[in-house]
Amino acid sequence: MxxxxxxxxxxxxxxxxxxxxxxxxxxxxxxxxxxxxxxxxxxxxxxxxxxxxxxxxxxxxxxxxxxxxxxxxxxxxxxxxxxxxxxxxxxxxxxxxxxxxxxxxxxxxxxxxxxxxxxxxxxxPTLLDPFSALEPGAIEIHDGTGNIAYETHVDRGNVDKGFDSAAAIYEATYEMPPQYPGxxxxxxxxxxxxxxxxxxxxxxxxxxxxxxxxxxxxxxxxxxxxxxxxxxxxxxFGAxxxxxxxxxxxxxxxxxxxxxxxxxxxxxxxxxxAPTSMGATVWLRMGVSKEGLIVAKDSMIIGNNGAYTGLASHVIHVTSMRSDSMHRIENVRARGKLVYTNHIPSGAFRGFGGQQMAFPLNSHLTMLAEKIGMDPVEMQLRNAIQTGDTSVHGWVMRSCGLSDCIKQSTEAIGWADKRGSNKSAPGTGAIKRGLGVAAGIHVSANRQLGNWDGSTAVVKMNEDGRVTLLSAESDMGQGATTMMAQVCAHELGIPISHVTVSQPDSDVSPFGIGAIASRVTIIAGNAVRMAASEAREKLFAVVAEKLNVQASELQVENGAIVVKNNREQFVSLPDAVRLHLFRHGGEGVYAKATYDPPTVMADKNYYGDVAPAYSFAAQAVEVEVDTETGQVRLVQSYTSDDCGKALNPMAVHGQTSGATAQSTGWALYENLDFQDGRLMNGNFADYNMPTANSVPTLQSGIIESNDPNGPYGAKGASETAILPGAAAIANAVYDAIGVRINSLPITPEKVLAALREKRNEGANHA
CATH class of the missing domain: 3.90.1170.50 (Aldehyde oxidase/xanthine dehydrogenase, a/b hammerhead)
Structure with missing residues (x-):
């Protein structure tokens, strides 16, 4: 092969x-x-x-x-x-x-x-925000609910004791709008x-x-x-x-x-x-030791469910706890309320709730680092979970490239030199420059929709030696079809052009859960690998009988099955397929395999190793802030993605760049404008999204941590890279002008208002 x-x-x-x-x-x-x-x-x-x-x-x-x-x-x-x-x-x-x-x-x-x-x-009466919907006496959007669609509460360790031991504590509230999938x-x-x-x-x-x-x-x-x-x-993108x-x-x-x-x-x-991402308000309090280690984390999430409950109940659950597994932390408490409002329903969106905590958490880490006089990169590294660790929620890290992602991304933008030369290299006059870093974690598959998280693949070889591959796993532009064809072609030793992946069809395709939770590469990839390997072994068996050799002596090479030590003995793949079919008791070459990973469904306290692998990403950025106009411009961005093994580096870079652009939009531009509950900007002319003019050349890198459960070491590479962007940009704005924007998007109006407030505070102190 x-x-x-x-x-x-x-x-x-x-x-x-x-x-x-x-x-x-x-x-x-x-x-x-x-x-x-x-x-x-x-x-x-x-x-x-x-x-x-x-x-x-x-x-x-x-x-x-x-x-x-x-x-x-x-x-x-x-x-x-x-x-x-x-x-x-x-x-x-x-x-x-x-x-x-x-x-x-x-x-x-x-x-x-x-x-x-x-x-x-x-x-x-109209309830346009979750806080109004939770007020005593508020009209119920759905009778008998109290306008609460879902609640979550996670408590590990001793949070209060952790805060008692902290050398520095930081507390803030963050507001994040919904985002249209675009x-x-x-x-x-x-x-x-x-x-x-x-x-x-x-x-x-x-x-x-x-x-x-x-x-x-x-x-x-x-x-x-x-x-x-x-x-x-x-x-x-989830919608x-x-x-x-x-x-x-x-x-x-x-x-x-x-x-x-x-x-x-x-x-x-x-x-x-279409369902939007879940808008959220997050109150977060964290404490660190003098060495920069997180000793306690306490949060409260209020999620905007909209009028009907889709997958947002799962989303707020992710917001509450997933990011905890990115760090070596013991004391965490998270409470969440998903609240009905008279808005468009929210639901699944790329990153699936991870970004609603990644923004507050990474913003907090930068502020806490400042409080104890530590570089934010050093604080990220000291707390980063490592291969072999089990997280506070029971997630086992069989592979983990988080630290490498942080190092690669910050080195790529020249973090040490730029901060060391004059802290934030602020520039001159009205234009100030700053640096920011953030990180994120995502699952590669998730055992949550029932005690099965598998995928079945069927490889059917045709009489010309080519393959029709049947799977229910969807390609929505992320490249799932290419990945499955690639794995199948590799196992059978044939060109990728000789593999046809059929469109998912509930009448024809074997049962599958689909393209959610970054599961397709690791779950379907394994199923395809197993099915293709079985098809190859079926061909080896009939060719071994034909050539009077052992199956172990055979290999696929240049469209034929050859004897390893005597390449003059061979059978072409089309002939091998016909050999398997046209004989007493023969049949077409048809191989089916199912892969269900060795994961554990979370218990009633949300504890369990729910995914076969976990993906990580980090992003480092440099921004330029015009203090006269409030405009924020992304000057440089480098996103590092730990995808296990990059089966197709071009596809990984494409997904990373797309995710980075999407997170940039959420951080700086995108906002659904409602007036009296009616959407005012439901078109691409009025709904601001990042364009080619508003983002620099997006740079990205790959960290190959090679997960033992992944096909050839691979894990998910489509969602994780969206998580760090908003916090990295917000941290860079703070580094540039010394004001913290906790409400997205970071618009010129918000920047100017924060600068005015900062000047007024300075005048009052004077």
Whole structure:
């Protein structure tokens, strides 16, 4: 077998179809007789639905169905809580909630029909932030909840005793807004119903089986009555796990009309319907010893759930405790409340709650380092968890490159020289420069959705010696298909172009959880490796019989199975496949393997080794702050990613750069602007995101810690790099101008206000 394909820079196998414009996304799909779906959304964040008159819309020529909440199944659906209907019934709970849906013969007619629907609302008091929702006497968004969707409480060691021993203590509150996922492809669905009433859905998704389950639940039909096929997916970042209602609405319209229905969000509709990241307010208190070791950590997280509970209950759990496992720490206490508000529902997002604690935690470490006169890099290194350690929450570090990430990133930007030459190299005049560093931890897979975290892969060899690979693990742009093809090709000794990875299809693919929790490389990669290895051994067995040698004497080389010590004896791969098939009792070469990692589901106190590996990242930045305009400019950034083994370094660098850009947006630019609960900037013209002009050349490095559970040592490399960015930038701003911004994004207005406050404090002290 050739070793070159593992660790080689390989373009994504889907790249040609994407750049040539031949890739088929959900919005490109068409079927004979297809209808076009459109959705009427609530203009109010909280209101009672008094009446809906659809008569004029139904009478419009070309309209085939007009549905309201009264036409939907009464069974509730949702991820963590079963609390919503496909269309709103009785009440609307956020501006943009789906109230009615239309299917018509054209997009234009469907839009015209929406204009003809008349809805009478009775406005209700609106709760726009979690603190208002928690006030005594606040109206309940969902009856009987007290507006609390979920609570978490973790307590380890003796936090109070730890604070008593601290040489320095720092306490602050941080505010973080929700973030729109910002993928290129808005959500879209094509749904069709066959003559037996069975529903087939084509949609971008991170998991065909999770999506099928939620859709079957929403429609109140058995799982086997739904077939879910993943289309080419133009980005997801956590938001395409069917927490939104696009797919259920399209499927319901198809059921009601008996015709295929395509429903594709406009960008504004996607802003209104897609789950955002969880906005959060975090109070954090930490203490360190005179040596810079963390002796106590206490936190309280208030999370903005929005109107319905998707995966945000899991998100706030991660915010509460995941970052603790990045450090050698014994005393931690975390409390969290996920609170209903009349906002767009929050849910899964890249980093999955890790960034909501990474920003406060890393900001704190820099402030505590200053209090005891220590370089922030030294404080990060002294507390960094190491290979062989077990964290405070029971996570076993079989591989850990955290310290190496911190060293690599800070050395790359010249940390020691720039700080040593004049602390922060502040520049002259109005322009000040500063340095910042931060780090993060993420899981590679997570045993939390039941006591199974596995993946099954099927390798089917065709008569030409090429392979069709079946898996339910989704590629949403991160390169999962390329990774699986790469592993399969390596094990079978064939070119990667000879491996075709089928699109996930719940009717055909073996069961799999999908692209969540950075699990695909380590879990699916192992399953593919095992299945391909089994297929190779099946071929070796028939070739060994043919050549009258032992299977151990064979190897794959240049498209043939050869005898190691006599290369003149060989059988081509196509001939080997035919040998396996065309014989008494023969069959096609078909190999199936399942990998379920040796992990431990957390107990009722959240203690357990939940992942087969843990990934780490660190980022060091240099910023420039204009003290006259308040503008912050990222001058230099270097992000180091511990991905175990880089199976495809080009893909890892691409993911790291994308994550860095996304975290930069959250830190400096992105903010959903609501007025009276209504979104005002639901488009890319008004929603500020980082552009090529606003970020420098993004540099990144790879730390290969080679995890024993990973395929060839690999672990996740798509999410961890988003975690350090906001804190690294905030720390650099503080280093430059001496003011701490604890509220994201760090806008010019906030910088100028903080500088004014600093000047006023100086004048008062004088």
């Amino acid at each position: 050739s070793e070159s394909i593992i660790g080689a820079c390989i373009p994504q196998v889907t790249a040609r179809t994407k750049v040539s414009g031949t890739a088929q996304y959900a919005g490109d799909l068409k079927m004979a007789g297809m209808l076009h779906g459109k959705v009427l959304r609530s203009p109010y964040p909280h209101a009672r639905i008094i009446s809906i008159d659809t008569s004029r819309a139904k009478a419009l020529k070309g309209v085939k169905a007009v549905l309201t909440g009264e036409d939907t199944p009464t069974r509730m659906w949702g991820s963590a809580r079963k609390e919503r209907r496909i269309l709103a019934a009785g009440k609307v709970r956020f501006a943009g909630e789906e109230v009615a849906a239309v299917a018509a013969v054209s997009d234009e007619i469907a839009r015209d029909a929406l204009e003809l629907i008349r809805v009478e609302y009775e406005e209700l 993928y290129l492809e808005p959500m879209g669905t094509l749904a069709a119903v066959d003559g037996d009433g069975r529903i087939t859905v084509w949609a971008p998704t991170q998991s065909v089986f999770m999506s099928r389950s939620r859709l079957a639940e929403a429609l109140d039909v058995p799982h086997s009555r739904v077939r879910f096929i993943q289309t080419m997916t133009g980005g997801a 395409k796990a069917v927490e939104d209602a696009n797919t259920p609405i399209a499927a319901l319209l198809a059921l009601k009309t008996g015709k295929p229905v395509r429903l594709v969000n406009t960008r504004l509709e996607d802003f209104l319907g």
